[in-house]
Amino acid sequence: MDNTLTDSIRLHLRENSGLEAHRPYVGMSAMAECELELYRRYLGPRPVTDYQHAMCYLGYLFERDLKTRLADLGYYRPGSERELLAPFDDRFRGHTEGETVEGALLEIKSVTENKLMRIRRDSRLPDSHFYQVQTYLRYGPYDEAVVVYVCRDTLEHHVQVSRRKEVVGEQMELKAQRVLAAIDAGVPPPCVCGKCPR
Secondary structure, eight states: OHHHHHHHHHHHHHHHSOOOSOOSSEEGGGTTSOHHHHHHHHHSOOOOOHHHHHHHHHHHHHHHHHHHHHHHTTOEETTOOOEEEETTEEEEEEEOOOEETTSOEEEEEEEOHHHHHHHHHHTSOOHHHHHHHHHHHHHSSOSEEEEEEEETTTOOEEEEEEEOOHHHHHHHHHHHHHHHHHHHHTOOOOOSSSOSOO
């Protein structure tokens, strides 16, 4: 019984984690990734581990909880999530977590205690979060993003604000256009990170 129940729970988690093995578009949330990785993600499903399913499930769990609490505090506007589409190609898109009542972009990130300590120490967003919100700021009706961090280990919170930086948004747009052009041509872009598997 124990093993059967454990297997059932694991299968349920895989089926309900919210993690998509394949998205038929270039995701704005992944703009810190190498162009070759973005190209590969577009073309087909990637292998997904149970750990990745669990981390995705956990992320959505913390997001739902924090949205409820921020709404109770009168800070988050429920139902304000948006799908953002680039005007030049709707294969470049993103999905926001919502807005503050003042109309700023709201982004929620659940992180480990070590990661939260680094974010506080550096007093800046990690690159993956920075490029994501700057891309959202380019295509959404926002001047700034409020990123609320919640620590998975201690439930500590930390808030960082990122204002729109036009030059960064332009760089992300050009990057997406290069990836989409490579997809249309059927020619993989070169790896620029040095970490992509051959």
